[in-house]
Amino acid sequence: VFYGEPTGVEIERDDHPFDGRPAAPWDPEQIRISTRTFSLRNVLDMIDDGDLELAPDFQRNRVWKGRQKSRLIESLLLQIPLPAFYFAEDRGGMFRVVDGLQRLSTVHEFVKGGFALDELEYLDGEREKTFAELDPPLRRRLHNAQIVVHVIEPSTPNRVKYDIFKRINTGGEPLNAMEIRHCMSSARSRNLLKRCASAEVFHAATGGVLRNHVRMNDREAVLRFLAFYTLPDLQEYDSYGSLENLLDATTELIDDVGQISDAHLESWFAAFERGMINARIIFGDYAFRRWPAGNDRRSPINRALLESWGVVLSAYHPDQLERARPRIVAEARAAMAKNNEYIAAISASTADPKRVRVRFEVARRIIEDAVAMS
Known part of the structure; x- marks a missing residue:
């Protein structure tokens, strides 16, 4: 809830914050x-x-x-x-x-x-x-x-600029990390995130609850998808030290024309759309929401489900998934009801590397097995 209005997005509890590498101290000479x-x-x-x-x-x-x-x-x-x-x-x-x-x-x-x-x-x-x-x-x-x-x-280095922003942010309602990132980033990354967050397939997959989101949860969800989609190996996630560091690095990567071409961005956008389309095909109105077996309540959007299922589904053509749909849904709902490790991975401390790997591996295994058997 923000200013008395529901945001439509689950809160992510941080029971055991992931802090894989110590923060680098500021060099006063750089400021x-x-x-x-x-x-x-x-x-x-x-x-x-x-x-x-x-x-x-x-x-x-x-x-x-x-x-x-x-x-x-x-x-x-x-x-x-x-x-x-x-x-x-x-x-x-x-x-x-x-x-x-x-x-x-x-x-x-x-x-x-x-x-x-x-x-x-x-x-x-x-x-x-x-x-x-x-x-x-x-x-x-x-x-x-x-x-x-x-x-x-x-x-002054970008990493230091982000940290300065967090320290001097004086608004009556403190900015969250995505709002800070938006203010500090360049037009290239903002335009890509806006384009993805404005796509009709994204609104269809999320039931429209993230449209022009007041806390920028729409842009954050897109950025999380792109960050994990472009990560060569999930094991590399550990080296970033936190999810926020990964998102900051991905934003800077998008803004760097020297490293990432416009053609790359087009391919990323296409993958994002494919992930959203496939999620809607498989899960319908329950895409990116907790939907455990035996419970048909429509829960809020879960960002951990969006990043993991969105990325894994983006690797498939919709035709590959049509026949496998019943099995994927049944296995996913069973995991949300009975697999305690998976339930934890989408519920709390979602930035922890082990929990990141669990939710991606479960989604990947479910889809691969279902497609193979179809």
Whole structure:
């Protein structure tokens, strides 16, 4: 549940966190952060010119209510300084917002006429006014407001940038790992994840519950599929130290045109679609959900089932699976009801290497045996 609304996705308990390799300590010489002052007019121009990126498609912006937005604008009009912002600068001179995304999005939305002020505390006379309807002195006051920005310079390694983000994330509702990853990644990986998460076969397989997911569970599910699909051997997973490290590395791999061509990305997208189509063929409305024998309740989406069954099923043509469907369903439901090791592998500490191997091996064995016998 998030803000009173069900997310449609199972919580993954982390009873025994996987920490296969110790975190590498930061090298202070690698960290480069400078402090600069910008006027809001300057920052808004940077946004409009594409020099400052506000992480497009970031769903969490919607959690700011009208009252929060209006009080932020009122603070600026009252000349109350805002807390410092963090930007990350790339080698091309482009900036990305690391901390302060919702505040800048709100100011940009207001200046563009996106909402009118409401529930103000002191400037009652400005209630129900848009930016264009404010008196010129107030518009100038907002434009001329100065903000302090700590800029993470391009020489700082990506891994350190991620860790800095996690440390300085100050939002009222802390960002989860996928939301941080989205803000820090480049357009190439974001576009691929969006394309996969927008595919109709994905919505069909997941019953539509992940469509434009407010906590980006849709993008995370896609990324988990891609991470394990592109992992040459499950044994290599151990070397990453955590699932988050694997997902971070996969994101960076997708963003690296030098390593991964557009043709590679097309083949990955095709595999993702194939996995989703096959899951729908086999499990119907119960795809990627717990469906133990003797229980027909439709459970929430389980990400461990999605990554494992999705990847394993992507290796097959739909025609290969049609005749094997009854046996696959029966064996999968039996495993979810009676195989305690498998039940644990899809329930808790799902990042643990042993549990990752168990859920992939069970899915692979079930499919191989069923297809062979058909």
